[in-house]
Amino acid sequence: MIEIKNLHKSYKMGSNSLHVLKGINFSVEEGELVAIMGSSGSGKSTLLNILGMLDELDEGSYTLDGVPIKNLNETKAAQYRNKFLGFIFQSFNLINYKNAMENVALPLYYQKVGRKERQEKALRYLEQVGLKEWATHLPSELSGGQKQRVAIARAMAAEPKVLLADEPTGALDSKTSYEVMDLIQKINDAGNTILVVTHEPDIADMCKRIVHLKDGVIVEDKKVEQVRASQYV
Amino acid sequence: MFNKDRWKEIIEVLTSNLFRTILTAFGVFWGILILIILLAAGKGLENGIKSDFGDIATNTMFMWSQVTSKEYEGLPKGRRFDFKVEDVTALKENIPNLRFVSPRNELDGFRGENNVVKGLKTGAFNVYGDYPEIIKQDPMIITLGRFINQADINEKRKIAIIGEGVKTALYDKDEEVLGSYIKIQGVNFMVVGTYKKKSNNGDGEQGQKEIFVPFTAFSQAFNQGNNVGWMAITANDQASITSLKAGIITLMKKNRKIHPEDERAIGNFDLYQEFNRVESLFVAMRLIAYFVGILVLISGIIGVSNIMLIVVKERTKEIGIRRALGEDPWSIKLQILMESIFLTIISGMAGIIMGALFIYGVNALLEVIGPVDMFLNPSVSLSVVLIALVILIVSGLLAGFIPAQSAIKVKPIDALRAE
Numbered sequence: 317m318i319e320i321k322n323l324h325k326s327y328k329m330g331s332n333s334l335h336v337l338k339g340i341n342f343s344v345e346e347g348e349l350v351a352i353m354g355s356s357g358s359g360k361s362t363l364l365n366i367l368g369m370l371d372e373l374d375e376g377s378y379t380l381d382g383v384p385i386k387n388l389n390e391t392k393a394a395q396y397r398n399k400f401l402g403f404i405f406q407s408f409n410l411i412n413y414k415n416a417m418e419n420v421a422l423p424l425y426y427q428k429v430g431r432k433e434r435q436e437k438a439l440r441y442l443e444q445v446g447l448k449e450w451a452t453h454l455p456s457e458l459s460g461g462q463k464q465r466v467a468i469a470r471a472m473a474a475e476p477k478v479l480l481a482d483e484p485t486g487a488l489d490s491k492t493s494y495e496v497m498d499l500i501q502k503i504n505d506a507g508n509t510i511l512v513v514t515h516e517p518d519i520a521d522m523c524k525r526i527v528h529l530k531d532g533v534i535v536e537d538k539k540v541e542q543v544r545a546s547q548y549v
Numbered sequence: 550m551f552n553k554d555r556w557k558e559i560i561e562v563l564t565s566n567l568f569r570t571i572l573t574a575f576g577v578f579w580g581i582l583i584l585i586i587l588l589a590a591g592k593g594l595e596n597g598i599k600s601d602f603g604d605i606a607t608n609t610m611f612m613w614s615q616v617t618s619k620e621y622e623g624l625p626k627g628r629r630f631d632f633k634v635e636d637v638t639a640l641k642e643n644i645p646n647l648r649f650v651s652p653r654n655e656l657d658g659f660r661g662e663n664n665v666v667k668g669l670k671t672g673a674f675n676v677y678g679d680y681p682e683i684i685k686q687d688p689m690i691i692t693l694g695r696f697i698n699q700a701d702i703n704e705k706r707k708i709a710i711i712g713e714g715v716k717t718a719l720y721d722k723d724e725e726v727l728g729s730y731i732k733i734q735g736v737n738f739m740v741v742g743t744y745k746k747k748s749n750n751g752d753g754e755q756g757q758k759e760i761f762v763p764f765t766a767f768s769q770a771f772n773q774g775n776n777v778g779w780m781a782i783t784a785n786d787q788a789s790i791t792s793l794k795a796g797i798i799t800l801m802k803k804n805r806k807i808h809p810e811d812e813r814a815i816g817n818f819d820l821y822q823e824f825n826r827v828e829s830l831f832v833a834m835r836l837i838a839y840f841v842g843i844l845v846l847i848s849g850i851i852g853v854s855n856i857m858l859i860v861v862k863e864r865t866k867e868i869g870i871r872r873a874l875g876e877d878p879w880s881i882k883l884q885i886l887m888e889s890i891f892l893t894i895i896s897g898m899a900g901i902i903m904g905a906l907f908i909y910g911v912n913a914l915l916e917v918i919g920p921v922d923m924f925l926n927p928s929v930s931l932s933v934v935l936i937a938l939v940i941l942i943v944s945g946l947l948a949g950f951i952p953a954q955s956a957i958k959v960k961p962i963d964a965l966r967a968e
Contacts (some may be wrong), residue, residue, distance in 0.1 A: 370962040390878045398875020408868045426875045
């Protein structure tokens with residue numbers, strides 16, 4: 317599903333440049349649930365941004381579902397993001413003047429799906445995350461866990477190939493974190509490919525594979541016995 | 550562009566900080582209001598002055614004989630002369646594009662001496678010997694009877710058409726006017742019609758106190774021979790009288806044996822030139838109105854542009870999210886542009902409506918207090934409203950352009966990081 321070869325990325329900081337990713341080789345199969353771990357500054361967010369086509373790579377190659385991701389203009393990148401990827405952010409990033417259903421329907425709107433169908437689908441995904449009754453509520457009326465569940469429903473709505481979650485539990489207490497992880501595991505059980513960036517070991521243990529990043533290189537890549545989040549809920 | 554979601558979003562964004570939106574809109578509202586009021590005031594002045602011209606044929610010049618100022622072919626300077634009836638024919642034959650050439654002789658009434666008698670009443674009036682065409686050059690409304698016709702000219706009938714002012718001065722209220730006789734310098738003329746002139750300028754009253762008789766009858770009754778004192782010459786619409794004037798005067802100088810360089814012998818008044826001078830004044834006024842109005846509008850537009858920049862700044866993160874979810878950058882740009890255009894058009898329309906109400910109020914006021922000198926019916930035409938709308942759309946585009954550009958200039962990754 318994801319194929320990365322010899323990936324380099326550096327940032328210019330004034331006169332000197334900062335080499336963040338120093339040759340990453342990495343691939344993800346369909347249906348995997350991968351945790352990317354590392355301390356801050358290890359390059360894990362940069363890797364996720366490149367995977368999410370939010371940032372460009374300097375060197376190397378990136379293939380997503382057989383499509384080479386290279387030299388995209390903004391319009392093309394937007395199309396690919398919409399078609400291939402669903403994002404889950406640490407700070408939820410819901411649009412605060414749109415209600416839960418409208419937020420979930422946004423990616424479908426950008427796919428030019430009709431209004432009625434959009435609403436139906438959005439409601440279906442909200443139901444999956446258990447928030448159907450909250451469809452008409454604004455983000456400000458939801459708790460943190462509810463917001464993240466709306467964000468997950470939104471990421472799912474466009475039926476992407478890969479879900480990218482950047483510290484999805486970073487802003488939540490541990491009980492809510494486990495609820496969110498339980499949801500992510502269920503989505504993964506249904507066959508979706510998910511990448512989770514985290515620095516919390518207990519969250520990483522709930523994935524099926526852990527990739528450790530340190531100073532821009534992968535230092536460890538191992539399959540683990542998945543801890544089910546449902547037992548904590 | 551016309552889908553419901555986009556409009557819903559525009560409304561949501563603009564109403565999320567309503568007070569700020571209204572303040573911003575006020576700048577554009579004010580600019581358009583001032584533009585409309587200035588244009589309407591200019592139009593009112595134009596209408597007022599043009600109504601003073603009345604329906605007079607403006608492509609007309611008047612020409613009369615004065616005193617020569619140069620010797621020529623043995624004739625002395627300081628010589629008095631008259632045009633002759635054959636000059637009228639010569640003009641019609643030699644100068645192309647002339648519509649009417651109306652010769653006129655006159656007895657002055659305003660020098661004070663009473664020259665008209667009717668029974669026991671007397672009065673001093675201007676008496677003109679005229680041709681039928683004069684009514685097309687100096688329009689009047691025939692209120693009773695008829696005007697001079699060609700048969701009157703041919704048969705030298707002693708008939709008269711008198712103004713409403715003459716009628717009030719010489720007749721009792723219920724007296725029969727048509728068929729009665731008045732005595733002009735001792736000669737009896739039968740009244741066959743009365744007229745009223747429309748123009749309401751300074752000498753409006755004077756205009757109602759004139760008496761028209763057939764040119765030929767006048768010449769015979771008052772011993773003018775074939776002299777002509779005065780001519781009203783109107784050109785066809787395709788040629789301006791101003792361009793024909795030199796030819797006319799040269800021809801007259803030749804026929805009347807006047808030195809070709811004698812500038813004083815023939816007096817003339819070019820109505821067309823005067824009219825054009827006034828016309829160019831109005832054009833200048835319109836230009837000034839647009840200039841001032843648009844300058845005021847520009848400051849409003851800058852306000853809109855400014856606020857759109859702030860809105861974009863505030864929404865940087867939202868724009869980042871939307872791009873991460875896969876919205877086309879052009880769609881975001883379009884969104885910002887439409888918000889800006891929508892805001893300018895709405896506030897501009899409010900300005901146009903307010904301006905229309907203001908004009909309506911002024912007109913109502915004018916109706917109550919009666920006509921004001923040189924000001925009549927201020928208004929703006931539909932074309933002005935359309936021009937204003939075009940200005941608004943263009944300025945909305947301009948106002949939104951820089952903010953829209955800056956909205957998509959930020960990379961989605963940077964926009965997402967923004968707080």
